Amino acid sequence: MYQRRIGILTSGGDCPGLNAVLRGVTKAAEKLNWQVIGFRDGFEGLLPPCQYTILDRASTAGIMQLGGTILGTTNKGHFVAKVGSGEKTTVPKEVIESARATLAELGVEGLIVVGGDGSLTTALQLYEQGFSVIGVPKTIDNDLEATAMTFGFYSAVSCVTDALDRLHSTAASHKRAMVLEVMGRHAGWIALHGGISGGADIVLLPEIPFDWEKVADVVRRRDADGYQSTMIVVAEGARPKDGIQHYQATQGAEHHFGGVGEIVAQQIAERTGKETRYCILGHLQRGGTPGPLDRILATRFGVKAVNLIQEEKFGRMVSYQHYEIADVPIADAVHQLRLVDPSNQLVEMARSVDISFGDQ
Ligand code: F6P
Numbered sequence: 001m002y003q004r005r006i007g008i009l010t011s012g013g014d015c016p017g018l019n020a021v022l023r024g025v026t027k028a029a030e031k032l033n034w035q036v037i038g039f040r041d042g043f044e045g046l047l048p049p050c051q052y053t054i055l056d057r058a059s060t061a062g063i064m065q066l067g068g069t070i071l072g073t074t075n076k077g078h079f080v081a082k083v084g085s086g087e088k089t090t091v092p093k094e095v096i097e098s099a100r101a102t103l104a105e106l107g108v109e110g111l112i113v114v115g116g117d118g119s120l121t122t123a124l125q126l127y128e129q130g131f132s133v134i135g136v137p138k139t140i141d142n143d144l145e146a147t148a149m150t151f152g153f154y155s156a157v158s159c160v161t162d163a164l165d166r167l168h169s170t171a172a173s174h175k176r177a178m179v180l181e182v183m184g185r186h187a188g189w190i191a192l193h194g195g196i197s198g199g200a201d202i203v204l205l206p207e208i209p210f211d212w213e214k215v216a217d218v219v220r221r222r223d224a225d226g227y228q229s230t231m232i233v234v235a236e237g238a239r240p241k242d243g244i245q246h247y248q249a250t251q252g253a254e255h256h257f258g259g260v261g262e263i264v265a266q267q268i269a270e271r272t273g274k275e276t277r278y279c280i281l282g283h284l285q286r287g288g289t290p291g292p293l294d295r296i297l298a299t300r301f302g303v304k305a306v307n308l309i310q311e312e313k314f315g316r317m318v319s320y321q322h323y324e325i326a327d328v329p330i331a332d333a334v335h336q337l338r339l340v341d342p343s344n345q346l347v348e349m350a351r352s353v354d355i356s357f358g359d360q
Pocket residue numbers: 013075116139140141183184185236256257286
């Protein structure tokens with residue numbers, strides 16, 4: 001007979017490392033003789049008919065290396081707390097009360113929410129309504145405040161790096177400009193890190209609006225210098241100076257981005273006469289096996305989340321700081337996104353190795 005029962009759910013966009021958290025939580029909880037309930041499809045599993053599964057050593061064996069989440073997830077539904085371009089909404093009272101009744105009925109004494117900015121905003125609302133919640137930060141975007149890193153990010157960057165390595169050879173063979181569109185609605189961390197590690201010549205970020213002519217100049221200059229091919233990485237949320245972001249408005253969820261890569265390719269071709277192709281990396285960045293860094297970080301986060309329940313430090317989020325796993329108020333993580341500061345050391349370093357941000 002177990003001594004305590006805790007719950008966990010994965011919410012928002014999936015990312016590599018979610019299953020490693022589930023495994024870490026389960027192993028740490030079983031050592032305390034606690035039982036873990038995994039709610040299905042994010043917070044939705046808390047609503048009647050209440051979809052959950054018991055997580056134990058057997059059901060979590062061998063899942064660390066699997067992408068996605070064995071519990072399922074969603075970034076839509078009854079618990080959405082951020083919509084549009086990140087505007088906050090309030091989860092309806094009847095939805096909160098229904099979730100409260102589920103947890104009481106099942107005897108769940110602590111709920112671990114593994115999510116990004118939107119899902120942790122929901123978690124904070126639940127905590128403020130008296131739920132015993134612990135947050136675990138996840139997002140490939142790495143844009144959460146109060147943690148130096150989220151798992152999933154380096155697996156996504158590794159995917160971008162691999163894509164650029166492949167695109168380099170075909171671009172060079174055809175003497176083309178090649179545009180790679182990557183994820184990042186508001187924060188350009190994936191584009192910045194992926195662009196640097198994949199040897200891009202131009203990186204376009206949401207935080208640094210670009211000038212079409214400056215982008216075209218880089219392509220022309222490289223041709224004049226005899227380089228023949230040019231690699232451009234563009235974050236899906238990048239926009240030209242005096243221009244707007246390219247997205248489709250979505251009802252009851254955050255806007256759906258994608259498509260700026262095609263526009264960048266068209267503009268480069270028109271302005272330089274150079275043959276240009278584009279490639280949208282899309283959800284390939286979110287799928288697949290987590291890299292070693294993400295497996296380790298996710299496992300550390302999972303174990304720490306169990307420790308926080310044991311210490312009854314509810315309303316806290318596990319956080320990576322100075323090589324250690326610490327904890328911070330969930331509220332500190334969701335009050336604003338952590339964006340790329342244009343004067344960031346990495347941006348300066350990138351400029352030193354001739355990466356253009358299309359702004360100067
Ligand atoms: O927040 C993670 C993220 O992958 C963003 O980078 C991207 O814009 C969004 O989710 C895509 O979400 P969806 O899975 O709904 O297309």
